Amino acid sequence: MPEEIAPGVHRLATDYPHVCGLPLWLHVIDAGDELVLLDAGIASTPEAATGPELRKLGLDLADLTLVVNSHAHPDHMGGNAILKDHSGARLAAPALEAGWLEDNEALLAELWGSDPAALALDEGERADLLGMLGDRVRVDVLLRDGDLLPSGERPLRVITTSGHSPGHIAVLDERTRTLFGFDDVQGRGQPYLDSSVWLAPLYTDVERYVVGLNRLLELDFDALVPSHGEVLTADQGRRRISESLEWVDDVHELTVMLLRRRGSLTVRELAGAIGTELGDFGGLCLQTVRMARAHLELLARQGGAEPRWHHPG
Ligand SMILES: [Zn+2]
Incomplete structure (x- = not known):
């Protein structure tokens, strides 16, 4: 049975643990005239999980009037097309990520394809990702920082945090002071459910990740709700935000240390070090590659490293 984590807010289970070995929760909010679903899951989620979960509450996919994507990663927007088909709900998502939300190829090329020497998808991995992404649909409502979601009388505030992705948003339910952080607050990573390996944090811009986390610290909230973990109290949430900031410092320290010691450093080398030390x-993966690139880019902006192109032959 879906748990009511705050008045009018239910947490819905998904099929993601079975598909990817990680927890993933969606949330449905009763906003009077509007029934709001926060995040869409992967393409299979609406029919495999969200529909059945809503029926336990006496609701149906067709009752949804607004679907919100926190950001353009497959587990947060893959279900858009199916949800749209079943409900006709308006789709709201960060304006900054509309390009990725409407074009799978752009997302694959720009997120996974940024550093081909460190990470290259094989055909099977590409097919798996496209399967989770599903068909793309046009975003109806482009969200900007400070907006209220078009959710009737229940004020749901949009806070642009970015960092984890270029336009990532958090949503604050002002009535219950429940802060939906989605993938914003990643601590030192996340254990897979069936393995000793952890999923590393992911961010594509260090400074924006830090600014976004600090913005969350400034908010008045009673609960912090992550997509991939349990609901946190305000104290637990603030601690986890602090841990997330400490992780960034640790990666930066490792980056500076390795660059000093070796004289030069590739994204691949740094990602391997982050992913093991x-x-x-698991060493090289999307998360470690994008963090490595983000920290090297920050050093370059600060004058602490000089980017070079090098002929591989
Ligand atoms: Zn994400």
């Missing part, structure tokens, strides 16, 4: 993250 700071935890058991």
Whole structure:
């Protein structure tokens, strides 16, 4: 039975643990005239999980009037097309990520394809990702920082945090002071359900990730709700935000240390080091590659590193 985590807010289970070995929760909010679903899951989620979960509450996919995507990662927007088909709900998502939300190829090329020497998808991985992404649909409502979601009388505030992705948003339910952080607050990573390996944090811009986390610290909230974990009290949430900031410092320290010691450093080398020395993250993966790139880019902006192109032959 879906748990009511705050008055009018139910937490819905998904099929993501079975598909990807990680927890993933969606949330449905009763906003009077509007029934709001926060995030869409992957393409299979609406029919495999969200529909059945809503029926336990006496609701149906067709009752949804607004679907919100926190950001353009497959587990947060893959279900859009199916949800739209079943409900006709308006789709609201960060304006900054409309390009990725409406074009799978752009997302694959720009997120997974940024550093081909460190990470290249094989055909099977590409097919798996496209399967989770599903068909793309046009975003109806483009969200900007400070907006209220078009959710009737229940004020749901949009806070642009970015960092984890270029336009990531958090949503604050002002009535219950429930803060939906989605993938904003990643601590030192997340253990897979069936393995000793952890999923590393992911951010594509260090400074924006830090600014976004600090913005969350400034908010008045009673609960912090992550997509991939349990609901946190205000104290637990603030601690986890602090841990997330400490992780960034640790990666930066490792980056500076390795660059000093070796004289030069590739994204691939740094990602491998992050993925083995700071935890058991399986070395090279999207998360470690994008963090490595983000920290090297920050050093370059600060004058602490000089980017070079090098002929591989
Ligand atoms: Zn994400």
